[in-house]
Amino acid sequence: MSRKEYKLLFAGSMGAGKTTAIACVSEIPPVSTDVANTDMAGYAKATTTTALDYGEVTLASGDKLRLYGTPGQSRFDFMWKILGGGALGAVILVDNSRPDPLADLEEYLRSFAEIVRGNRAVIGIGRTETHPEPTLDAFHDLLERLQIQAPLLSVDVRRRDDVLLLLDVLFHQIETHMPADISDGPTESLA
């Protein structure tokens, strides 16, 4: 019996909440390839993802929605292109407490340009309550400068409702901007 599978990406810099977001919605404990963070001066985080996070959701039909978290460090950016291939859409997470969140977002917008310009991405800005600058207006100005229009929301991915909001927005974008029938996703043979 063949099953279809669909892929969603969670991208963003280290500490932006990719692993947390996947954990919120995955029906299996997320598989994370974490190792000790050797750059504690730069990032006050005990672990970091070297390759990817993985989670999944099983649909009523038995098909799979696979959730992939990209490695945050730019030295693993070769993985971004690999993971991006065939993805239905992407959730791009930004940590507003980082030194230059606007530059972070711009890097991911450029790296996932095909998905972003296909209107199949949503952007979540985290930690805006404790770090209100840059404001969401500044992020919107960035999108305007890059001539990109994408949904942009302030979220806390530790809250499941916020992660579901990001996904719901993404699904609406896919519905609105992809009128072609894509229900025939890649098929995984389980036979």
Add this chain to the structure above:
Amino acid sequence: MPLSPRTITVIGLSLRDETMIRSLVDLTRGRHDGGWRVVEELDADVALCGPESPLARVAIARGRQSGRPRCVCFGDPGDRGSEYAASLRLPVRVGELWGVLDGLAGAPGVVTKAAVETPGRPRPELAGLPIQQIVAAMRKEHRDGPARWSLRIGTIAFEVSMPERVLQIVSPQDCTFDALVEAASAAPVHSVLVAAGRGVDESRAVRKPLDPLLWRVGLRESGGPAAAWARDATPVSLRRWPDFGHLGAHRPHLAMTSQLTRGAMTPAALAEAVGCDQDQVCAFLNACALLDLVQVESAVEPGGARAGAPVVRPAGGLNKLMRSFRAALGMGG
């Protein structure tokens, strides 16, 4: 604990005008900030002066020496306008009078360091307007520089800092955000003061973004600009997504936003595209308009038809797939 009322004395007015002023001032009785009361003594917070009265000169001189009373000219001050802190002319609206009085006494309710250093300038021409129009004025004027707007609706006093779009409720101290939404939806703003510069009092608790207030007021608005767009079949679009992370999201709003960021649509076409009634669409558009997100299409095609993006309905398979994703994630169809 209620504050003591501030005092106003009346000098050199006709009996008719004085009686009118007394009755208007009496309306402030019971306000949480104490309101105002009319006294006979010259030693008052504010003196309302007839410009022809010799006693007005005495009050002005006293005010210059000791800071009290602050003198308001009731009528045409002529060449002596600069001697007065403000002026009022007949016919006087309640909102105008309160706006001037509250402005001269500082921000209503809690007296803050910011209010003492940068007393607000009363804006009587804005008093009595709904908050939607006050917000339009704020947006237009903040380009001149940061400003703190002190507003009062009923018994609720609050401040808005622009361009940060931050809101602080000043009084009553136990006033909830819901109560402010209720008040702003139902009644006009009756007092407006504007102070230049950044005057947000960092010591106050509960600073909130302004947008959620505007969003909820807009959703409750009947009529508004959306009613005209619906009536005239005007295509509109959104220049960006609202921040649903802060505003709260309803599924139809997400669908509407996705359509309107794709291209301009008339309210009727939008209702058809997302499968909801036009009242819901108009409420959503009013809320977006208050956040200054709406772009109105102006082009009219030959024959009178207006341009607009064609209605996009997701293909059946895609729609079914997204529903299955939502169901699997526990989001409902």
